[in-house]
Amino acid sequence: MVPSTSEDPFHKIILKNSSEKSEFLKESSSQYGYNGRIDSIRENEYPQLKGSVYLDHSGATVYAKSVVSSFTNDLTNNLFGNPHSYNPSSQLTSQRVELIRARILKHFNANPAEYQVIFTQNASAAIKLVGEAFPWTYGQSSFRYLRESHNSVIGLRRFAEENNSPIIQAITEKDLESSFKNIHEYPINDNLNSEINQDIVYNLFAYPAQCNFSGQRFPLKWTQMIKRLNSDKSKTLVLLDAAAYAATSSLSLADKDTSPDFVAISFYKIFGFPTGLGALLVKTELTPILKKRYFGGGTIRAVAYDRLWQEFRENLSDRYEDGTINFLEIISLEHAFNSIERIYTNFNNIKNHVTSLSSYLYKRMNSLRHWNGSPVCVIHANNDFSDSSIQGPVFNFNVKRADGSWVGYLEVEKLASVKGIHVRTGGFCNPGCLSRWVNVNSDQVMANYKLATGKVCGDDHDIHNGKPTGSIRISIGAMSTIDDILVWLDFFNTYFVESIPPYKMSQKVGIDTNITYSNQSNLVVERVTLYPIKSCHGFTIPPSSSWPVTSQGLLYDREWMLVNLRTGKALSQKIFPRMTLIRPVVFRDKELLVISAPGQDPLQIKLNEYPDDIDSSTTCSSQVCGDKIETFIYTSPHITNWFTNFLGIPCRLARQPPITNNDNNFIQSQRFIKPHLDVPMTNAHLSLSNESPFLLISRNSVNHVNEMILENENKDETIVADCFRANILIKATCEYEEDEWKMIRIGGQVFRLIGPCRRCHMICINHETAEKIKEPYSTLAKYRRFKGKIFFGQHMIHDAELSDSPFEIKSGAKFEILEKFQDQQEIFR
Numbered sequence: 001m002v003p004s005t006s007e008d009p010f011h012k013i014i015l016k017n018s019s020e021k022s023e024f025l026k027e028s029s030s031q032y033g034y035n036g037r038i039d040s041i042r043e044n045e046y047p048q049l050k051g052s053v054y055l056d057h058s059g060a061t062v063y064a065k066s067v068v069s070s071f072t073n074d075l076t077n078n079l080f081g082n083p084h085s086y087n088p089s090s091q092l093t094s095q096r097v098e099l100i101r102a103r104i105l106k107h108f109n110a111n112p113a114e115y116q117v118i119f120t121q122n123a124s125a126a127i128k129l130v131g132e133a134f135p136w137t138y139g140q141s142s143f144r145y146l147r148e149s150h151n152s153v154i155g156l157r158r159f160a161e162e163n164n165s166p167i168i169q170a171i172t173e174k175d176l177e178s179s180f181k182n183i184h185e186y187p188i189n190d191n192l193n194s195e196i197n198q199d200i201v202y203n204l205f206a207y208p209a210q211c212n213f214s215g216q217r218f219p220l221k222w223t224q225m226i227k228r229l230n231s232d233k234s235k236t237l238v239l240l241d242a243a244a245y246a247a248t249s250s251l252s253l254a255d256k257d258t259s260p261d262f263v264a265i266s267f268y269k270i271f272g273f274p275t276g277l278g279a280l281l282v283k284t285e286l287t288p289i290l291k292k293r294y295f296g297g298g299t300i301r302a303v304a305y306d307r308l309w310q311e312f313r314e315n316l317s318d319r320y321e322d323g324t325i326n327f328l329e330i331i332s333l334e335h336a337f338n339s340i341e342r343i344y345t346n347f348n349n350i351k352n353h354v355t356s357l358s359s360y361l362y363k364r365m366n367s368l369r370h371w372n373g374s375p376v377c378v379i380h381a382n383n384d385f386s387d388s389s390i391q392g393p394v395f396n397f398n399v400k401r402a403d404g405s406w407v408g409y410l411e412v413e414k415l416a417s418v419k420g421i422h423v424r425t426g427g428f429c430n431p432g433c434l435s436r437w438v439n440v441n442s443d444q445v446m447a448n449y450k451l452a453t454g455k456v457c458g459d460d461h462d463i464h465n466g467k468p469t470g471s472i473r474i475s476i477g478a479m480s481t482i483d484d485i486l487v488w489l490d491f492f493n494t495y496f497v498e499s500i501p502p503y504k505m506s507q508k509v510g511i512d513t514n515i516t517y518s519n520q521s522n523l524v525v526e527r528v529t530l531y532p533i534k535s536c537h538g539f540t541i542p543p544s545s546s547w548p549v550t551s552q553g554l555l556y557d558r559e560w561m562l563v564n565l566r567t568g569k570a571l572s573q574k575i576f577p578r579m580t581l582i583r584p585v586v587f588r589d590k591e592l593l594v595i596s597a598p599g600q601d602p603l604q605i606k607l608n609e610y611p612d613d614i615d616s617s618t619t620c621s622s623q624v625c626g627d628k629i630e631t632f633i634y635t636s637p638h639i640t641n642w643f644t645n646f647l648g649i650p651c652r653l654a655r656q657p658p659i660t661n662n663d664n665n666f667i668q669s670q671r672f673i674k675p676h677l678d679v680p681m682t683n684a685h686l687s688l689s690n691e692s693p694f695l696l697i698s699r700n701s702v703n704h705v706n707e708m709i710l711e712n713e714n715k716d717e718t719i720v721a722d723c724f725r726a727n728i729l730i731k732a733t734c735e736y737e738e739d740e741w742k743m744i745r746i747g748g749q750v751f752r753l754i755g756p757c758r759r760c761h762m763i764c765i766n767h768e769t770a771e772k773i774k775e776p777y778s779t780l781a782k783y784r785r786f787k788g789k790i791f792f793g794q795h796m797i798h799d800a801e802l803s804d805s806p807f808e809i810k811s812g813a814k815f816e817i818l819e820k821f822q823d824q825q826e827i828f829r
Contacts, residue, residue: 057477063272131159142167209245213433215394296322370402408462565650692795748804
């Protein structure tokens with residue numbers, strides 16, 4: 001955060017926590033803030049952070065304004081050409097690139113005669129290059145890696161598999177340390193003679209200097225210890241993954257004999273910019289034994305086009321940088337180095353600054369307790385974060401409720417996102433740490449993947465069989481402030497620390513059980529709405545019209561969707577908010593669906609015609625869908641271009657086929673009402689709606705949400721009923737009484753209420769402007785959240801046997817309550 005002002009959304013929170021801030025500054029003044037300059041640094045160099053709390057620096061840190069402006073000035077005042085040419089612009093590029101190579105080696109205190117810099121796309125590509133160039137001996141070379149390694153390191157085992165390695169093993173710290181016993185009397189045996197002994201078997205060991213999951217730092221002296229285990233016939237080369245470590249600490253390669261053979265780095269983790277650029281630092285002495293397989297432009301000295309003969313360049317960077325390097329981004333590194341040195345002076349200052357914040361965060365989070373004394377956080381670390389030699393500025397944890405149940409990591413991330421707080425959740429591409437800290441072992445990972453729901457990386461299954469499948473990570477960067485930490489702590493205390501015993505269910509969700517609903521004459525349907533295209537704007541039925549009711553919902557409700565042209569997945573308004581500006585209108589008398597959007601000519605779709613193309617690969621990507629379905633695809637270029645041009649992403653319109661007998665030419669619907677709802681029938685068919693055929697909300701409840709928003713002084717973020725995307729909006733007696741209903745009659749139609757609607761942050765999209773705000777999700781989370789789910793509105797199904805024909809409803813119709821829950825514990829079952 002930049003320094004707080006009255007216009008800052010976090011201003012009140014910072015004022016509220018001013019005493020805690022003063023106490024921290026008093027205790028940490030020697031380490032924190034770069035001698036009092038942190039506020040001016042944030043103001044001048046990081047304006048993009050205004051209004052946000054960014055705590056995902058391990059994912060990517062934030063670039064300084066001066067880096068971009070300086071680099072832009074460089075580009076507009078100099079002409080840079082392809083370095084493979086010899087004209088003046090190319091020579092300038094080559095000169096600047098070589099200066100950057102030297103700058104990188106200087107940063108890592110590496111002797112240019114002993115190490116070389118090979119530019120890659122990122123740190124993962126640098127690690128992959130080690131596997132490709134490594135001198136594997138078929139059937140003899142081993143590959144070992146630390147349990148806490150990133151997937152990019154674990155992926156090297158594929159090269160080991162191809163070379164039939166007898167040992168491919170993940171090892172622990174304890175395993176490694178035990179192998180070092182009694183070796184101190186042996187000298188380091190790491191000399192590579194100019195005349196290579198072809199009988200030597202080379203093995204590979206890889207580990208992270210800092211774990212990307214937990215922030216734990218591992219001894220850099222391990223390389224030296226491993227070298228002492230070498231013999232004349234067998235040598236182990238060491239790969240150090242320094243991507244996370246180098247972001248906030250300096251790494252010295254001054255002593256070649258005790259330093260790693262390969263070091264992988266990522267520049268966007270250090271500077272924030274440029275992205276798409278990493279490097280592999282390689283010992284020059286390895287040149288004779290490394291293998292060059294594929295070759296591209298610029299890596300060879302001579303080649304015969306029709307014979308298996310080529311001669312590679314001698315220099316490692318020239319030999320392994322296939323094709324034209326990303327020379328403009330490489331040149332930008334000069335500006336990144338200049339800025340970070342001007343702003344922070346050195347990495348020791350950065351290390352001290354982030355350590356002061358991470359140790360304070362640990363202390364505060366570790367002390368949190370629920371009303372019954374149970375800890376709120378399960379912290380994935382075995383130290384107090386005060387020693388930067390063993391712990392980086394990464395805080396990883398899970399959350400428990402007062403009753404001991406787990407809070408899903410997505411619940412935390414969704415709420416944080418709505419509040420403008422950026423954290424990361426999941427497994428962090430680190431299965432070893434997932435096993436060590438979250439107790440999700442390999443057997444469980446494999447078993448969960450094989451389930452019908454198929455737990456995969458990046459999905460929304462954050463709790464499985466009552467256990468978390470991932471965790472929450474907060475990572476701190478050079479420009480993080482105590483205000484960032486205090487805002488996070490205030491948020492976390494507000495939403496996840498239970499300070500008092502839980503109320504009875506009815507009190508918690510705002511139901512007054514003492515009210516009797518004897519006068520039902522005031523119960524009326526205010527509005528009926530359908531959403532022909534999933535995630536697009538609703539179409540409100542004219543008050544004078546009755547509308548057909550089907551087992552799958554209102555006629556034409558969620559019958560169409562937009563699918564990504566590349567992936568076949570359904571587009572969602574959560575990712576593409578402009579979808580709400582697409583307005584479909586149904587003209588039943590003309591049998592037309594007319595679609596409009598700003599700047600677009602109206603598009604007409606015939607209701608009684610289905611497209612010819614059936615696509616069985618389309619999958620619903622909504623977090624509460626997950627169903628694989630078959631759809632009819634509109635292949636007309638005019639229709640495809642209409643949606644693609646408006647949304648800016650290649651997509652096409654699809655229509656779900658109707659439910660028919662198998663004798664019909666149409667295909668059978670494969671979507672059903674979600675199993676967590678109380679459906680008194682099996683295989684109840686569903687359209688493209690997320691969970692059920694009908695959704696009901698109450699005007700009284702919407703008004704109450706706005707009252708709560710105003711109580712929190714968020715008058716600019718009051719909401720309208722449209723944000724909840726309900727089919728039926730009713731006027732009742734009081735707020736949330738609909739939670740108690742089991743069966744209602746609207747006109748002559750009977751509906752069974754089958755469960756509350758679980759809300760996501762899609763309700764925070766303004767349906768008139770497509771802008772995202774934090775309400776009503778933020779307010780609902782405070783008093784309508786139960787077991788990690790935020791509830792508002794009720795799902796329903798139509799009971800045809802108890803209803804009058806024709807099956808139709810209309811706005812203005814009276815409705816009555818036929819049955820209510822007797823046990824309050826059933827309400828949020």
